[in-house]
Amino acid sequence: MIGNYIKLALKVLQRRKFFTFISLFGICLTLVVLMVATAILDNLFSPRAPESRFGRTLCVYTIAIFGDSYSTTGTPGYGFVNEYVRNLPGAEATSAFSNFSGTAFFHQGRKIESNIKRTDGAYWKILDFHFLEGAPFTQEDDDRGNFVAVITSDLRRKLFGGASAIGKTFTVEGQTFRVVGVVPPVPITRIAAFSEIWVPIHTQKRAGWATQMTGEYNGLVLARSTADFPRLRREFAQRLTHFRFEKNYDHVNVGLDTPFEAFARSLSDQRKYNTQTPLRVKLILLAIALLFITLPTMNLVSINLSRILERSSEIGVRKAFGASSRALVGQFLVENVVLTIIGGAFGFALAVAILSALTNADLIPYAVFDVNLRIFLYGVAIAAVFGAISGVYPAWRMSRMHPVNALRGGVQ
Amino acid sequence: MIKLNNVEKVYRTDRVETLALQNINLDIAPGEFVSMMGPSGCGKSTLLNLIGLLDAPTAGELELDRQKVRGWRDGDLARFRNEKLGFVFQSFHLVPDLKVVDNVEIPLLYRKGSTAARRKAAREALDRVGLSSRVTHFPTQLSGGQQQRVAIARAIVGKPRILLADEPTGNLDSAMGEEIMDILHDLNKKDGTTIVMVTHDERFARRTDRIVRLFDGRQVA
Ligand SMILES: Nc1ncnc2c1ncn2[C@@H]1O[C@H](COP(=O)(O)OP(=O)(O)OP(=O)(O)O)[C@@H](O)[C@H]1O
Ligand SMILES: [Mg+2]
Numbered sequence: 325m326i327g328n329y330i331k332l333a334l335k336v337l338q339r340r341k342f343f344t345f346i347s348l349f350g351i352c353l354t355l356v357v358l359m360v361a362t363a364i365l366d367n368l369f370s371p372r373a374p375e376s377r378f379g380r381t382l383c384v385y386t387i388a389i390f391g392d393s394y395s396t397t398g399t400p401g402y403g404f405v406n407e408y409v410r411n412l413p414g415a416e417a418t419s420a421f422s423n424f425s426g427t428a429f430f431h432q433g434r435k436i437e438s439n440i441k442r443t444d445g446a447y448w449k450i451l452d453f454h455f456l457e458g459a460p461f462t463q464e465d466d467d468r469g470n471f472v473a474v475i476t477s478d479l480r481r482k483l484f485g486g487a488s489a490i491g492k493t494f495t496v497e498g499q500t501f502r503v504v505g506v507v508p509p510v511p512i513t514r515i516a517a518f519s520e521i522w523v524p525i526h527t528q529k530r531a532g533w534a535t536q537m538t539g540e541y542n543g544l545v546l547a548r549s550t551a552d553f554p555r556l557r558r559e560f561a562q563r564l565t566h567f568r569f570e571k572n573y574d575h576v577n578v579g580l581d582t583p584f585e586a587f588a589r590s591l592s593d594q595r596k597y598n599t600q601t602p603l604r605v606k607l608i609l610l611a612i613a614l615l616f617i618t619l620p621t622m623n624l625v626s627i628n629l630s631r632i633l634e635r636s637s638e639i640g641v642r643k644a645f646g647a648s649s650r651a652l653v654g655q656f657l658v659e660n661v662v663l664t665i666i667g668g669a670f671g672f673a674l675a676v677a678i679l680s681a682l683t684n685a686d687l688i689p690y691a692v693f694d695v696n697l698r699i700f701l702y703g704v705a706i707a708a709v710f711g712a713i714s715g716v717y718p719a720w721r722m723s724r725m726h727p728v729n730a731l732r733g734g735v736q
Numbered sequence: 737m738i739k740l741n742n743v744e745k746v747y748r749t750d751r752v753e754t755l756a757l758q759n760i761n762l763d764i765a766p767g768e769f770v771s772m773m774g775p776s777g778c779g780k781s782t783l784l785n786l787i788g789l790l791d792a793p794t795a796g797e798l799e800l801d802r803q804k805v806r807g808w809r810d811g812d813l814a815r816f817r818n819e820k821l822g823f824v825f826q827s828f829h830l831v832p833d834l835k836v837v838d839n840v841e842i843p844l845l846y847r848k849g850s851t852a853a854r855r856k857a858a859r860e861a862l863d864r865v866g867l868s869s870r871v872t873h874f875p876t877q878l879s880g881g882q883q884q885r886v887a888i889a890r891a892i893v894g895k896p897r898i899l900l901a902d903e904p905t906g907n908l909d910s911a912m913g914e915e916i917m918d919i920l921h922d923l924n925k926k927d928g929t930t931i932v933m934v935t936h937d938e939r940f941a942r943r944t945d946r947i948v949r950l951f952d953g954r955q956v957a
Contacts, residue, residue, distance in 0.1 A: 328845055328851075332834075335833060335834060335838070336833045339832075637831075638833075640829065641830075641842065642842060643814070643817075644788065644790060644823045645822075645823070645842050645843040646814050646815065646817045646819070646843055646846040646847075646894075647814060647845075648810055648814035649810050650810075650811070651814070651846060726791075727790045727791075728790050728791050731790075731825065
């Protein structure tokens with residue numbers, strides 16, 4: 325039966341070229357928008373190199389310290405990360421890294437614009453950078469404040485041409501660093517990983533940085549597995565009970581967040597953030613996606629409805645010759661799903677093309693928007709939902725049509 | 737074969753009530769060829785649709801092939817139409833997107849059976865109406881008479897016991913009309929198919945076994 329429906333669907337779609345084109349166009353466009361959005365979100369939030377262990381990594385990117393009439397919110401300071409995040413019992417590794425900051429310096433008479441980030445030895449164990457040459461600096465380098473640096477291959481080209489950079493030096497912000505490692509460029513969308521120059525924290529020269537509760541340092545906690553998350557969070561909460569408040573402050577809101585939770589926290593009022601917030605952010609994102617899917621779906625529904633009115637004679641005939649309502653609904657749904665799948669295939673191809681164009685256009689430096697199996701499966705799921713939603717209501721209307729009226733021309 | 741007992745049909749639309757049929761009593765024997773006549777709007781199509789289970793009477797009883805039609809669900813009605821009834825319409829109602837042979841196969845799609853068996857039955861039915869050379873044409877590529885013959889092939893492909901035809905010659909010139917009538921008589925004689933046909937043409941009506949005349953929703957003969 326399904327086989328017959330599919331054959332029939334292909335025949336009908338072939339004969340109705342204009343309608344088929346309009347529908348395919350709509351489906352294709354919708355899927356392109358949704359899949360490009362999905363690919364970008366996936367690129368932002370899914371664990372991928374060098375953040376490939378972020379499925380089991382917890383982040384401390386924001387902190388809110390407040391009292392009745394005072395509040396400080398923002399990135400934690402090194403003092404906070406060092407005292408409350410570092411060496412959390414039960415963690416596989418813990419690390420502190422600074423926000424990247426833009427910097428400009430002269431090298432052999434040329435002005436170079438770049439970004440610099442300060443971090444420790446454990447950072448290189450939590451993130452899995454692939455070293456093109458050399459190796460990361462160590463915890464000892466950080467403890468001693470050695471002037472060593474890891475740079476990207478992109479910066480290596482700018483500083484030293486194509487040649488090896490290991491052992492070579494450059495001077496930035498009045499400090500001369502020796503290159504110990506070179507890694508491929510990282511997209512700016514990866515908060516923890518992104519930079520172009522990485523140097524040890526203890527090369528920092530500004531006064532007072534080491535004890536600040538808010539400032540510019542983020543914490544990372546690598547768990548052995550996600551099952552350890554609750555235990556690590558309890559440890560962290562336990563440590564926070566000893567938080568030393570300054571005058572006028574008596575609350576602190578900070579937590580070990582998954583990357584998505586950290587994103588949700590940064591979007592919300594950080595004083596009021598709680599475990600429900602990520603769900604709300606998710607729902608808002610879902611609502612936006614739904615809106616995106618609803619408009620074209622309505623459009624397809626109306627195309628389908630007018631197509632049904634146009635085909636009311638066929639519906640009447642089929643009913644007269646023994647098609648039950650169920651059979652008609654089946655036939656129409658199959659027709660719609662076939663259409664959606666064809667449109668989906670076109671949409672998928674187009675999305676791949678657009679994403680590779682986005683990657684090449686370098687809109688977001690170094691971001692590679694590729695289409696992997698996961699995004700493909702998202703796409704298939706989106707297409708299926710789209711096909712079902714846009715087909716069910718018209719099919720139901722179709723099956724409800726009175727055979728006599730249908731034969732007479734579809735007047736309800 | 738077909739029995740109607742005090743059948744009544746009222747259409748209710750926006751406070752207007754139309755009494756389309758009242759007090760209809762009919763008994764049509766197996767193998768009978770009955771024609772139905774009457775002025776426009778007297779309820780002929782309505783009566784045919786009731787017999788064809790395309791519409792339900794507002795009162796009265798209907799019996800088809802010794803089965804009382806009462807409380808049937810959509811699936812029951814569909815199955816009965818599929819197995820026992822065949823329809824021919826004034827305006828042919830062929831599906832324009834489908835080839836002639838696919839149009840003829842439609843009733844068989846809602847039954848068990850292989851693709852090959854369906855093809856074979858469809859070709860036989862088309863052979864029967866003299867159209868075996870037009871199998872892969874689309875309906876729009878055929879003349880009116882040819883289209884109506886395809887419609888008859890579709891109506892008989894499932895070997896129904898009852899054939900219901902609503903002005904099958906209404907859109908055709910008289911020569912083509914004659915051809916259609918010959919085919920219907922052939923079916924009635926050779927296969928013993930019970931036929932109820934609505935017509936405005938006295939000549940065609942006189943060739944049938946019996947004429948039922950309606951006037952303003954009532955049976956007058
Ligand atoms: N769906 C409907 N709603 C309301 N009234 C209807 C409906 N269908 C038919 N009627 C009315 O019922 C009456 C009988 O209609 P019917 O179509 O059976 O006539 P007919 O004898 O077939 O006429 P014709 O020879 O013109 O085909 C008419 O008065 C018509 O207006
Ligand atoms: Mg009529």
